Amino acid sequence: MLAVGNLHVSYGSIVALRGVSLQVGEGEIVAVIGPNGAGKSTLLLTIAGIVRAKQGSIEFAGGSVTGAAPERLVSSGLSLVPEGRHIFGSLTVAENIALGATTRSDRAAIAADTERVLDLFPVLRERLRQRAGKLSGGEQQMLAIARALLAKPRLLLLDEPSLGLAPLVVKQVYDSIEELRRGGVTILIVEQSVGRALKVADRTYVLNSGAVTISGRSAELQGTAAFDTAYFGAMSGARAP
């Protein structure tokens, strides 16, 4: 579904990604983990079209989307929930969800999908008329995902969905991610929490200092020395939490 080839991204003179390649197959959940500053967010932002790559290719659903505008990607079925949720605080919950369907025009289907996400996140149904800025962190995360789902994405990009959330809320969010997978959505997830990532993802990539240091089936990676080295760097002997 998604094929990223040899991506090089820089902010001015700072290199963020050096030659990153990854693949996400249809129906998979793939995780990208790594220490702070590794370039994980940059990777997602580049795939979503916000950041321009200096070099490299991005293929989505069989077509090249390198350098495409974010608006076009959304209508092609690619949806990003960025780090920090970024819900539109001054708009109502209902307006936020409706905005997810900006690129769609099939009224009946949109209404049906709206019902489905409200079933998925019942707490949002209670707060439909409220200003989104008043929601708690966890509720905002769910709203952000709900909004992204209204775009009927084939590929959902999630940047640190558990950031800043209480453990109980994190569990709720991840339960809904599992539900999404059951519904046939392909997911690429960037995570700080290594344990969660390895648990939910079929395959995992480790990003360190802008490059992929190791990748493979999550089950096989967990606990290996190679994984620790790849995550923490060559000097470490510590185990991943």
Add this chain to the structure above:
Amino acid sequence: MALAHFSSEPKPLQTAGVLLGLLALVVAVSLFMPPALQRTVVEALIKLTVVIGLYIFVGNSGVFSFGHVAFMALGGYISAVLTIAPAKKAVALNLPPFLEALQLPGGVALLIAIAAAGLIALLVALPLVRLRGIALPMATFALLVITHVVASNWQAVTGGRQALVGLPRYTDLWVAAAGAAVSLIVAALFGMTRHGLALRCSRENEVAAAATGIDISRERLIAFVLSAIIVAIGGVLFGHFLGTMTANTFYLDLTFVTLTMLVIGGMRSLTGACVGVALVSTVSQLFRSIERGVSFGDLTISAPAGLQEIVLAAILLAILILRPHGLVGDWEVTLPLAGQDKKKEI
């Protein structure tokens, strides 16, 4: 992230030296020019003084100021009041007797004018440098408007909307060049001090600079006052070049032209300021000639008056779109010694 963009000026003395050398060259060449062209050079040198003064604050701090022209007016009007013959003052103005009778030599008046400008800049900027974001530029805009309204209406001191005539016209090529040279040296020296350095740090990243203990407000204050003094010198020289002071001259159009000169060249470097002035002056002069009509044998090409400003604005837009850091960017000109390149930062 911040310090990666920090542009160091490895050879500020060299830069100043080269620029001064170029200045001397310009003066030398101008000595052989027809008087009309020489006047253009004089005016350009005065604008250079002003733009360098502008650079001291805007270039180092990264904060835009729209009020510098107000300090030009301040300097010019103070010097005017101190140097115009008492007889003329009695007719045009309504000053207290001791001021009316006073007539000082140009140099003394200059010093008093710029000292006053510096003092006023200090008082005005003291509360304002606390402002962050768009508020400080907007406040400087307000300063410009206030000064313009006062200058246009204070009949007794400025002559109101009418031109105040009678300033001794002592600004010739040498005086203007001296003014430009002084401002160049001051700007280069300031850039070398801890204050200049601290200010440029805050230009790159305010939060990081503050975290390292830099008192951003204080650094901006110092630069603002210094900038105002240099700009006031330009204002005094301008008044004594024209021989008159008119309130309307020191308003939006002059603000636009001087800001354009700074931005076109590259507002982050001294060299840029100089390049900007040179380019804009050249283009202006070119179009002024074209407007008067250029004849090739029997054929005369001329353009409507006002074309010059249109072209200038179009060039500025083009530069902003294509080369947002100005023609020179962060470059500073240095001497081409063996093994040394012009240092370039993005």
Add this chain to the structure above:
Amino acid sequence: MIVLQNAIDAISLGAIYALAALGIGLIFSIMRLINFAHGELIMVGGFMLYGLAGQPYIVMALAAILVVSILALGMERLAFRPLRRANPATLLIASFAVSYLVQHIVLITFGARPMGVDFMAQLGESVDIGGLRVPRLQIATIIVTLALMGGLALFFRRSRVGVQMRAAAEDFTMARLVGVRANLVFAVAFAISGVLASIVSLYLVTQTGSVSYKMGVSMVLIAFVASVIGGMGSLTGAALGGFLVGIVSVSLQAYLPVDMRPYRDAFVFLLFIAFLLWRPQGLLVRRADRERV
């Protein structure tokens, strides 16, 4: 009585300032661009009326609105779209350049002298309302402003594009990530600001009976002040700021000692500086404007 008269003056002047400020605030909220050239939109509107003098008023007005909106779209397309990613300072200088450019094009075409235009002169007459003599123009201004603001509010709340624009104003990048088309949002914003500017020009021409190439300048400066006071980026704030500046302006005019009155604008800007020192972020702050470290 006088107080009531002044109050109506203040409200009608405030209404015009509010419209001007809305034009500025709308663009700023979406693009972080302080459009200095907004004054020239107003000015060109005035010159359209001059150019069509003698035609039925409705034709003149509609032509002005249309041409100014097209000019606004042109500005966006040619000058500001290429600069979309630039920092606010660059954008401001660019708008300064556009303003200078348009001013001098008009100067070359029409000359520097102000020129008379007859537009809705009958609005200059006054109407007797409960003992007060109220110029018809002021009544018309207040009604038109309220209608426009109501229309805008409806547009932003109810229409698809309106909601998209509110989202874009709050978080532009995120709006793109849900599929909002940046080009559309900008174009609509500029078109609306063009309409607002043309309405202001209708008022100015009716009020003063003349046009000149510098007529937009003082209005745009007031519009800035009003937007900043209201809180740049907040549309309600811009309107609020406009009314406040109108009230302060009229009050100063009425209550300043006579020999101080020519300095009225200096006082307005002095108060503006004082306001900046007290509350630089403006009266109505948008949460999204706080800088994230």
